[in-house]
Amino acid sequence: MSVLLFTIIVLAGAFLAGLVGSLTGLGGGVIIIPLLTLVLGVDIHYAIGASIVSVIATSSGSAAAYVKEGITNIRIGMFLEIATTISAVLGAIVTVYINPGYIAVIFGCILLFSAVMMVRKKVDHSDSDSSGVLANFFKLNGSYPTAEGTVKYGVHNVAGGFVMMFFAGIISGLLGIGSGALKVLAMDNIMRLPFKVSTTTSNFMMGVTAAASAIVYLHRGQIDPGIAMPVTLGVLMGATVGSKILVKTNTDKLKIVFAVVVTFLALQMIYNGLMGKL
Amino acid sequence: MEKPGKHYFADKDIQVILGTLLRVGVIASMTVVFIGGLLYLSVYGNTGVDYHTFDAAKTQYSSILAIFQGMSRLDGRAIIQFGTLLLIFTPVTRVVFSIFSFLIERDYLYVLIGIFVLCVILISLSNKLVG
Numbered sequence: 001m002s003v004l005l006f007t008i009i010v011l012a013g014a015f016l017a018g019l020v021g022s023l024t025g026l027g028g029g030v031i032i033i034p035l036l037t038l039v040l041g042v043d044i045h046y047a048i049g050a051s052i053v054s055v056i057a058t059s060s061g062s063a064a065a066y067v068k069e070g071i072t073n074i075r076i077g078m079f080l081e082i083a084t085t086i087s088a089v090l091g092a093i094v095t096v097y098i099n100p101g102y103i104a105v106i107f108g109c110i111l112l113f114s115a116v117m118m119v120r121k122k123v124d125h126s127d128s129d130s131s132g133v134l135a136n137f138f139k140l141n142g143s144y145p146t147a148e149g150t151v152k153y154g155v156h157n158v159a160g161g162f163v164m165m166f167f168a169g170i171i172s173g174l175l176g177i178g179s180g181a182l183k184v185l186a187m188d189n190i191m192r193l194p195f196k197v198s199t200t201t202s203n204f205m206m207g208v209t210a211a212a213s214a215i216v217y218l219h220r221g222q223i224d225p226g227i228a229m230p231v232t233l234g235v236l237m238g239a240t241v242g243s244k245i246l247v248k249t250n251t252d253k254l255k256i257v258f259a260v261v262v263t264f265l266a267l268q269m270i271y272n273g274l275m276g277k278l
Numbered sequence: 279m280e281k282p283g284k285h286y287f288a289d290k291d292i293q294v295i296l297g298t299l300l301r302v303g304v305i306a307s308m309t310v311v312f313i314g315g316l317l318y319l320s321v322y323g324n325t326g327v328d329y330h331t332f333d334a335a336k337t338q339y340s341s342i343l344a345i346f347q348g349m350s351r352l353d354g355r356a357i358i359q360f361g362t363l364l365l366i367f368t369p370v371t372r373v374v375f376s377i378f379s380f381l382i383e384r385d386y387l388y389v390l391i392g393i394f395v396l397c398v399i400l401i402s403l404s405n406k407l408v409g
Contacts, residue, residue, distance in 0.1 A: 224329070
């Protein structure tokens with residue numbers, strides 16, 4: 001395959017990945033990696049390197065919009081970045097010593113988990129109880145603007161959230177994805193933040209987390225310009241178009257259709273990983 | 279009651295600056311990647327690709343120094359990598375900026391937290407972590 005053809009195919013695939021990733025909330029990285037490895041036969045280490053760069057682009061791009069709205073809790077973001085940056089660097093260091101087949105299997109499992117999280121009905125656990133000792137010490141309790149005025153919220157189980165974030169960071173560094181599903185789990189279910197705050201804050205943190213592991217990947221030579229260029233440009237364009245459509249569309253049906261596709265991709269990754277085909 | 283109001287506005291200003299910083303960083307780096315991409319395709323467009331097995335030795339531009347040397351030769355691949363570097367440093371600059379904004383707010387606990395996060399990233403910059 002010539003460089004030109006490869007670039008065009010990856011660019012188109014990355015655009016679709018970015019588009020669907022932003023419409024379903026799954027993120028572009030989890031879709032582009034199976035595409036590169038299963039369809040185009042790219043070594044998973046190159047796919048991971050290219051994907052992490054696209055994660056920085058999309059998360060910084062959307063964080064730019066969210067931060068201005070004043071919903072993002074910058075303190076929670078900075079506090080949890082302690083956990084995610086350390087673990088992302090660890091994950092990125094370890095990844096090259098692990099058999100690519102095992103990485104594919106772990107990837108498949110995270111993909112399955114993300115599919116479940118995507119279709120599951122979300123329950124808002126947030127309340128205004130701001131008595132948590134750690135939450136007060138780190139000044140994490142906050143408020144955010146809604147149509148009905150400013151709503152206050154309290155942060156719960158800070159230690160549990162921190163540990164979960166550490167795990168999310170390892171996965172992010174290991175697989176080159178944003179691991180948004182794990183981050184939202186930590187923030188929604190463990191720390192019990194309101195949805196809008198958890199999604200925007202997780203997005204805000206993703207850029208720094210991904211940057212920490214991207215530097216390790218760059219030094220190792222996993223970020224190849226020939227793959228990173230079409231992946232990053234494509235995913236970012238797709239995600240930008242997606243965020244424009246998102247406001248006007250109901251994505252419930254799309255999510256179910258897509259959960260099936262993702263499940264298929266996940267099983268394919270696990271199978272190929274176990275068979276040593278990747 | 280005036281104080282929390284002022285505090286809110288200070289936070290609001292910081293958020294607007296942070297948002298602008300992130301947006302400018304993404305647009306600037308993607309422009310560089312795009313230009314590098316065109317140059318890369320015009321030179322290497324007809325050569326073959328081989329990404330079947332990862333080989334660290336094949337990647338030329340895996341250090342900041344090598345990227346700058348490649349840019350001086352106007353190599354499209356080096357320009358793409360430089361754009362990627364700009365992108366990587368966009369959220370890092372955001373951390374540096376946050377440290378200063380917390381310093382202005384006299385929130386020293388968060389100044390420390392910010393410096394800690396920055397240190398983790400700086401440590402990852404050293405080549406020694408890569409086996």
